[in-house]
Amino acid sequence: MINCTIIMEFFLMEFSSIRELQVLNAILFSLIYIAALMGNVLTIAAIVTDPHLHSPMYFFLSNLSLLDLGCISVTLPKFIVNSLTGNQSISLHGCAAQIFFFIFFAATEFAFLVAMSYDRFVAICHPLHYGVTMTPLCSLWVVSGSWLSGLLYSAVHTGNMFRLPFSGSNLIHQFFCDIPHILKVSSSEVHDTEYILLATSSTLVLFCFVFLIISYTYIFSTVFRMPSVEGRYKALSTCLPQLIILFLFLLAGMVTVFSPLSDTSPVQNLLISMTYTILPPFMNPIIYSLRNMKIKVALGRIMKMTFFPRKEMSIFQKMKK
Numbered sequence: 001m002i003n004c005t006i007i008m009e010f011f012l013m014e015f016s017s018i019r020e021l022q023v024l025n026a027i028l029f030s031l032i033y034i035a036a037l038m039g040n041v042l043t044i045a046a047i048v049t050d051p052h053l054h055s056p057m058y059f060f061l062s063n064l065s066l067l068d069l070g071c072i073s074v075t076l077p078k079f080i081v082n083s084l085t086g087n088q089s090i091s092l093h094g095c096a097a098q099i100f101f102f103i104f105f106a107a108t109e110f111a112f113l114v115a116m117s118y119d120r121f122v123a124i125c126h127p128l129h130y131g132v133t134m135t136p137l138c139s140l141w142v143v144s145g146s147w148l149s150g151l152l153y154s155a156v157h158t159g160n161m162f163r164l165p166f167s168g169s170n171l172i173h174q175f176f177c178d179i180p181h182i183l184k185v186s187s188s189e190v191h192d193t194e195y196i197l198l199a200t201s202s203t204l205v206l207f208c209f210v211f212l213i214i215s216y217t218y219i220f221s222t223v224f225r226m227p228s229v230e231g232r233y234k235a236l237s238t239c240l241p242q243l244i245i246l247f248l249f250l251l252a253g254m255v256t257v258f259s260p261l262s263d264t265s266p267v268q269n270l271l272i273s274m275t276y277t278i279l280p281p282f283m284n285p286i287i288y289s290l291r292n293m294k295i296k297v298a299l300g301r302i303m304k305m306t307f308f309p310r311k312e313m314s315i316f317q318k319m320k321k
Contacts, residue, residue, distance in 0.1 A: 006165040007092065007165070007167065007168070007170045007185065008091070008092050009090065009091050009092060009144045009170065010089070010090050010092070010095050010170050010171075010172050010177065011088050011089055011170060011171050011172065012078075012079075012082060012089075012090055012172050012175055012176065012177075013088070013092075013172065013174050013175050013270070014173065015083065015175070015270060016090050019086075022083045022086065023083070023084065024082070025083050027311070029067050029076060029079060029083070029278075029308060032076070032278060032282060033072065033076045033077065033080065033251050034056070035282065036067065036068070036069075036072050036074075036281045036282045036285075037073075039282070039284075039285030039286060039289070040063075040065040040066070040068050040069045040281065040284070040285050041069070042285065042289075042299055042302065043061070043065040043285045043288060043289070043295065043299075044062050044065050044066060044301050045098075045302060046295055046298035046301075046302055047059075047061060047062040047295075047298070048062065049298070049301075049302065050294075050297075050301070052294060052298070052300040053295075053298060056079045056119050056134040056136075056138075056139040056293075057116065057119050057120070057123070058229035058285025059139055059143070059213060060115055060116045060119060060139070060142075060143070060220045061116070061288065063112055063143055063147075064109060064112050064116070064245075064284065065112075065148070065284070065285060066282035067105050067108055067109045067112065068100065068105075068109075068280065068284050068285070068286055069281070070104075070105045071102065071105040071106065071109070071277070071280070072277065072278060072281035073279050074098055074101045074102045074105065074176075075098065075102065075110050075175070075176040075273075075277050075278075076277070076278065078090070078094075078098070078176065079175045079176060079180070082175075085150040090177065092162075092166075094177075095182070096161075096162045096177075097159065097160060097180065099157075099158050099162075099177050099179060100155070100158040101153050101154075102156040102176075102277075103150075103153065103157055103158060103179075104150050104151055104153075104154035105150070106150075107149065107150040107154060108147055108149070108151075108155040109150075109207070109280075110147070110205075110249065111146035111149050111150060112143075112146050113212070113242070113245065113246050113249060114208045114212060115142045115143075115146060115212060116242050117212050117215040117216060117219075117242065118211075118215060119134055120215070120219055120239045120242060121215040121218060121219055122134055124219050124220060124222050124223060124235050124239065125218050125222045131289070138147055144294050146276070147308055154200065157179075157194070157197060160185070160190060160193050160194055160197060161179070161186060161190060161194065162188045163190070164189060164190055165187075166185045166186055166187075167185065167187070168184075168185040169185060170185070174273055175270060176273070176277070178273065185275055189216065195217055212246065216239070216243060219235075222235075223236060223239075226307045233266070237292060237293065239289045241288050241292060243318070244287050245280070245283075245284050245287060248279065248280045248283060249284060250278060251275065259315035
């Protein structure tokens with residue numbers, strides 16, 4: 001009989017054994033986490049409080065910001081706590097929860113990016129049909145379908161990866177429970193099933209990717225045929241941020257798939273994982289606040305109401321008189 005130790009907990013990567021660097025690392029990533037939280041929360045607040053932003057595009061954007069909040073909160077707080085306490089362990093259930101929610105938020109975000117590209121396609125290429133096509137009910141169905149598809153996709157993959165016991169090394173050379181590292185210590189049966197699931201889902205992802213390419217091809221061909229420079233700028237200001245976010249998402253996916261697993265370089269693993277776990281949630285609100293004038297105006301109004309409430313009230317009273 002072969003002795004086999006069943007894994008009940010994992011040990012995550014330690015960035016550095018030097019205590020001062022661990023504390024500095026925790027402070028740095030705490031600042032990044034707070035900045036990402038503030039950016040996404042302010043984006044959601046701007047969309048909810050401004051009636052001019054109550055449209056399908058901004059409804060999708062508020063959900064995207066909510067997904068970014070969840071995605072960065074799955075991995076980064078645990079990493080910060082581990083750096084401060086020096087305890088790198090994570091339970092089997094905690095690892096399963098990390099993988100489930102990370103796949104859930106990432107898959108749902110991809111579904112939203114596809115929905116947002118269709119929204120811009122209708123708005124720019126068929127503006128007269130926009131009010132009929134993208135109704136509030138239709139937008140609600142799209143949002144519900146995106147969240148549900150991400151939930152089902154995550155449940156299938158997580159359920160497969162954790163349906164059988166793990167054996168082998170319980171060291172994960174990453175700062176969170178990353179899927180490739182978990183598959184390294186999973187059984188061959190789980191491996192085979194996961195490859196089948198990935199091959200099946202890749203077909204759907206490829207279809208969505210082709211849809212995205214066609215949508216943005218039609219969008220840009222329509223935009224560059226517009227006679228008005230102001231019209232072209234207005235159209236580009238609504239779709240370019242989405243295209244940049246889509247590029248970041250695809251870059252993160254490519255890094256996830258093609259980056260080599262390193263068992264010796266914690267810095268390399270950290271930098272690679274930052275590309276798809278921290279960079280998109282951190283950059284998305286910055287991209288939208290810099291490129292979208294309506295978001296800028298709404299954020300400026302929130303800032304004024306927050307820091308100069310009395311001044312705003314006095315101006316309002318004068319206008320009323």
